[in-house]
Structure formats: C-alpha cells, structure tokens
Amino acid sequence: MxxxxxxxxxxxxxxxxxxxxxxxxxxxxxxxxxxxxxxxxxxxxxxxxxxxxxxxxxxVEIPNAIITGLPRDHSVVIQERVVVGEPLPPTVELRTVPQHTEYRYAVVNDRRVIVEPRTRRVVKIID
Incomplete structure (x- = not known):
C-alpha cells in the first residue's frame, strides 16, 4: 500500500x-x-x-471559566439518551457559546452539552 x-x-x-x-x-x-x-x-x-x-x-477545549458560566436554565426534557457523537433532536434550542461562536450549547435533561451546530452532534457533556 x-x-x-x-x-x-x-x-x-x-x-x-x-x-x-x-x-x-x-x-x-x-x-x-x-x-x-x-x-x-x-x-x-x-x-x-x-x-x-x-x-x-x-x-472542544473551551476554557472552564466559559463552561461554568453557561446558564443551566431552560432545560429541555427529551426521551432520547444524550450521547457524545449523537445529534440532538431539532426541537432542542441551541444557544451560542460566548467567545466560541463555532459551537452551540443546550441544556437537555438538566445537563449542559456543547454541540457542533451544523450537524447538531454533541461534542461534550459538561454535567
């Protein structure tokens, strides 16, 4: 080869x-x-x-100061399991990550997740 x-x-x-x-x-x-x-x-x-x-x-190295500053409000409950590498459903609202506009975040089932906006795939689960 x-x-x-x-x-x-x-x-x-x-x-x-x-x-x-x-x-x-x-x-x-x-x-x-x-x-x-x-x-x-x-x-x-x-x-x-x-x-x-x-x-x-x-x-996905977003500084901890920014991660801890992401609000936990407006959590959306979904039936699907939130897994790194899997997309979030279209019903979940994505918000811009401050100072890292290439990513979005969402609060799903009381957990903050970082998402790649084009594919909606979860790239990091914060908590």
Missing part, C-alpha cells in the same frame, strides 16, 4: 471515532491518536494519528 493511501485511511479511521476523542484534551487526543495510528500503520500511522487526535481534542 502506498504511503498516501495509508495516511488517508488512517486519518479517516481516526476521524470516525471522533466522538471518543471529543471528551479528551489535546494531549489525550494526541496520545490516543498516535496509539491507534501506530497500531493501524506503524510509525507513519502514529504521526498521522497523533496529529489528527490532537486536532480533534483541541476542537
């Missing part, structure tokens, strides 16, 4: 379980990505995996 194809396959394989990395920090994402990439394709895979894992981990 040529290196370009191997790198592409590794990157794709690491992005699929992005939900698992979503709860991680950059360092944890890099370590987990390197381990998975190394298992899949050796040293080249470890490099690609570490890079992808770090990027995914960094994507």
């Amino acid at each position: 040529n290196n370009r194809l191997a790198v592409s396959l590794i990157a794709a394989a690491l992005l699929i379980p992005g939900a698992a990395f979503a709860q991680s920090t950059t360092a944890q994402g890099a370590a987990e990505g390197a381990a998975r990439g190394g298992d899949a394709a050796g040293p080249v895979g470890a490099i690609v995996g570490g890079t992808v894992g770090a990027a995914v981990g960094a994507a």
